[in-house]
Amino acid sequence: MSKRVILTIIGIMTLSLIGVGVIQFFWVKWSVNLDEKNFDAKVYTALNNVKRKLRLDADMLEFDNIYRRNAVSVNIPIPKSIIVNPSELLESINKDKLHQYLRNELKDHGITLKYEYGVYSNDLHAYFIENGNYTATIGDTTRSSNIVGINPLSKAEYKVLLFNDEAFEPGYINLYFPDKTRFLWSSVIPILTLSVLFTGLILFCFSYTIYIIFRQKKVSEMKTDFINNMTHEFKTPIATISLASDSILSPTIIENKDKVSRFIQIIKQENQRMLSQVEKVLQMAQIEKQDLQLKYTTFDLHEIVEDAIINAELKVQAKGGSISTDLRATPSDLEGDVTHISSIVNNLLDNAEKYSPDHPTIHIATSSSKGGITLSIQDNGIGMTKEAQKSIFEKFYRVPTGNVHNVKGFGLGLSYVKAMVDAHGGKVSVKSDVGKGSTFSIFLPYKKP
Numbered sequence: 001m002s003k004r005v006i007l008t009i010i011g012i013m014t015l016s017l018i019g020v021g022v023i024q025f026f027w028v029k030w031s032v033n034l035d036e037k038n039f040d041a042k043v044y045t046a047l048n049n050v051k052r053k054l055r056l057d058a059d060m061l062e063f064d065n066i067y068r069r070n071a072v073s074v075n076i077p078i079p080k081s082i083i084v085n086p087s088e089l090l091e092s093i094n095k096d097k098l099h100q101y102l103r104n105e106l107k108d109h110g111i112t113l114k115y116e117y118g119v120y121s122n123d124l125h126a127y128f129i130e131n132g133n134y135t136a137t138i139g140d141t142t143r144s145s146n147i148v149g150i151n152p153l154s155k156a157e158y159k160v161l162l163f164n165d166e167a168f169e170p171g172y173i174n175l176y177f178p179d180k181t182r183f184l185w186s187s188v189i190p191i192l193t194l195s196v197l198f199t200g201l202i203l204f205c206f207s208y209t210i211y212i213i214f215r216q217k218k219v220s221e222m223k224t225d226f227i228n229n230m231t232h233e234f235k236t237p238i239a240t241i242s243l244a245s246d247s248i249l250s251p252t253i254i255e256n257k258d259k260v261s262r263f264i265q266i267i268k269q270e271n272q273r274m275l276s277q278v279e280k281v282l283q284m285a286q287i288e289k290q291d292l293q294l295k296y297t298t299f300d301l302h303e304i305v306e307d308a309i310i311n312a313e314l315k316v317q318a319k320g321g322s323i324s325t326d327l328r329a330t331p332s333d334l335e336g337d338v339t340h341i342s343s344i345v346n347n348l349l350d351n352a353e354k355y356s357p358d359h360p361t362i363h364i365a366t367s368s369s370k371g372g373i374t375l376s377i378q379d380n381g382i383g384m385t386k387e388a389q390k391s392i393f394e395k396f397y398r399v400p401t402g403n404v405h406n407v408k409g410f411g412l413g414l415s416y417v418k419a420m421v422d423a424h425g426g427k428v429s430v431k432s433d434v435g436k437g438s439t440f441s442i443f444l445p446y447k448k449p
């Protein structure tokens with residue numbers, strides 16, 4: 001899959017996720033608005049019912065007053081229409097009945113939220129009933145309830161005029177729900193939470209999938225590079241073996257024992273070289289399947305280091321370089337698989353020589369650590385970037401060498417090193433700067449983990 005296709009898929013999925021998020025946002029907003037409209041309708045219905053009951057109470061009260069005033073004269077008829085002062089009607093409201101009417105009406109409409117209410121008089125310019133209590137005093141403008149600007153009821157959104165069928169509007173009743181917003185959102189919060197959760201899971205899976213795609217693409221490229229390198233690594237010894245075999249069969253050579261012996265030695269060396277490369281691949285396959293059996297024995301790490309130096313010194317000296325040591329670990333005996341520990345040291349020394357193109361200076365040191373020994377191998381080679389340091393222990397990964405084109409290999413050496421160190425219960429790390437070289441540090445425990 002090309003990078004362009006991957007980026008196109010990422011773009012489409014990103015737009016899709018944004019689209020889903022926008023749709024969810026508008027759906028939640030629409031749902032809350034719908035609930036708010038239903039809530040408002042119930043509140044106004046309840047308030048209008050309260051208003052009608054207050055009007056009925058006021059009419060009945062005035063009827064009783066007129067009846068009592070005219071009770072002494074049985075010949076005076078009761079008037080068909082009652083004309084009263086609207087301001088007097090407002091002030092005649094019974095606070096207890098108002099409280100009961102409001103509570104019952106809201107409950108009948110399924111509204112159980114905490115609320116605050118007040119009756120405002122246009123004549124007094126103040127709330128004279130608040131939450132079931134008389135609060136206003138005529139002529140007293142210092143009381144907090146009389147100062148409308150600082151009263152929270154002045155910002156209430158529910159307002160119904162009282163006795164507005166008279167000559168003028170005497171006042172109104174205000175209703176305020178402090179927890180209204182939380183109540184409206186409480187119905188959608190569970191769905192919204194699940195929506196955010198599932199969207200988050202989709203986003204996580206999408207991100208992880210993209211990560212895996214890029215990782216697989218990188219692995220695929222490294223495998224292609226590995227196959228190319230392996231083909232080259234095998235092609236050279238095969239060609240050499242073929243040439244040596246043809247030379248031996250030549251009549252002029254076959255009679256010369258010295259030349260035959262020389263060509264046979266070349267064939268043997270090249271064959272050993274191919275076997276070594278195949279062994280690396282097979283070892284990594286065994287490690288990947290977790291089928292590798294380590295043979296633990298007690299050995300001296302310093303002896304392994306000195307043997308590895310003998311093998312690497314000729315190549316280092318051929319480049320005009322040198323290898324120095326500072327072996328201070330005491331004791332230097334470990335429990336482990338000697339073959340694999342030797343391969344670890346040889347691999348690191350081989351890398352130090354390969355990635356130090358001119359006059360390589362390699363320094364090997366050991367030191368005692370808590371529970372084991374720390375081995376470090378330092379070189380003055382080309383070094384590597386921070387980005388490369390994150391990938392060097394991955395299979396098939398090879399550090400870009402810039403202008404150095406003669407560095408061969410499969411990209412399995414450091415992945416093998418890490419796998420073997422982990423298998424022994426140790427740790428491996430690297431410090432490097434571009435152009436200044438690298439230092440690999442390995443901790444190996446004294447005892448079998």
